[in-house]
Amino acid sequence: MTEPTYAGIPTFLRRPLASDFSQADVAVMGVPFDLATTHRSGTRLGPRAIRAASLMLAWCPPYAWDFDPLERLRVVDGGDVHFDPGRPHEAPAAIRAAFAPLAERGVLPLALGGDHFISYPILQALHAVHGPLALVHFDAHSDTWRDEDGRIDHGTMFFHAAAQGLVDPARSIQLGMRTHNSETHGYRVMDARELHAIGVDAAVAAIHARVGSHPCYITFDVDFLDPAFAPGTGTPVVGGFSTHEALRLVRGLAGLRVVGMDVVEVSPPYDHAEITALAAASVAQELLAVAACRPAG
Numbered sequence: 001m002t003e004p005t006y007a008g009i010p011t012f013l014r015r016p017l018a019s020d021f022s023q024a025d026v027a028v029m030g031v032p033f034d035l036a037t038t039h040r041s042g043t044r045l046g047p048r049a050i051r052a053a054s055l056m057l058a059w060c061p062p063y064a065w066d067f068d069p070l071e072r073l074r075v076v077d078g079g080d081v082h083f084d085p086g087r088p089h090e091a092p093a094a095i096r097a098a099f100a101p102l103a104e105r106g107v108l109p110l111a112l113g114g115d116h117f118i119s120y121p122i123l124q125a126l127h128a129v130h131g132p133l134a135l136v137h138f139d140a141h142s143d144t145w146r147d148e149d150g151r152i153d154h155g156t157m158f159f160h161a162a163a164q165g166l167v168d169p170a171r172s173i174q175l176g177m178r179t180h181n182s183e184t185h186g187y188r189v190m191d192a193r194e195l196h197a198i199g200v201d202a203a204v205a206a207i208h209a210r211v212g213s214h215p216c217y218i219t220f221d222v223d224f225l226d227p228a229f230a231p232g233t234g235t236p237v238v239g240g241f242s243t244h245e246a247l248r249l250v251r252g253l254a255g256l257r258v259v260g261m262d263v264v265e266v267s268p269p270y271d272h273a274e275i276t277a278l279a280a281a282s283v284a285q286e287l288l289a290v291a292a293c294r295p296a297g
Contacts, residue, residue: 011077018076030080036117040234042267047112053277069292099125113264120157134171134216138224140237204252232271254293
């Protein structure tokens with residue numbers, strides 16, 4: 001008998017809980033960190049909420065694909081990264097240390113945040129194996145504001161990632177921005193006005209043209225979505241995108257050489273009827289399908 005969606009241990013898509021990743025293709029890792037937020041907190045509760053929402057998706061494959069990614073990929077849930085919230089400056093090293101063994105073993109990480117800062121130590125871990133990465137970044141904010149080294153802030157980490165060579169801006173693209181930042185730091189920025197104007201298909205073509213065959217990291221901040229579709233986030237911005245548009249964009253990433261992924265900034269205290277958590281879980285499920293379509297080698 002299949003366990004009801006409302007019962008049992010809420011691992012992501014009911015994947016087995018594992019600490020041994022030797023047989024895994026993908027490890028889902030929760031990162032319950034929200035000490036870098038600049039507005040509303042609560043994303044430390046995001047991984048738990050996304051996992052719980054994913055139980056409603058676990059009974060069947062994502063409908064827009066002609067295969068089940070869970071039949072192509074050995075996916076495990078690695079639980080949450082542990083760190084002491086009373087020592088916030090130790091958290092980046094703890095996150096980096098949790099993801100480094102995955103990168104070294106060739107296990108694809110799918111991180112569930114947590115605030116968006118978590119992408120930075122994950123990129124550090126992946127860079128050590130893959131070198132500078134292409135970044136595909138969905139967000140209402142560029143997260144590239146200039147900052148001094150050492151600060152923990154979810155609005156500056158992609159400035160540092162570019163400055164430190166963790167990502168290659170010439171191979172990277174940011175989509176959906178609805179806040180002003182005059183500096184691009186070499187990233188291709190497709191703001192909300194442009195993305196709304198050209199549509200999903202043209203945006204997908206631009207992503208593939210920019211990234212090419214370069215190893216890439218996909219990061220999806222739920223505030224890319226309009227607050228009507230994702231109210232449960234720390235820094236919502238109106239004028240965003242529907243879940244339908246977001247899922248079409250994510251599906252369009254099939255064929256990219258993905259080496260890491262995350263879904264971040266779900267803040268359950270500000271959610272309603274778990275619609276933000278469900279949106280995030282759905283994006284994460286689609287990302288697994290994208291991972292299943294990676295080119296060999």
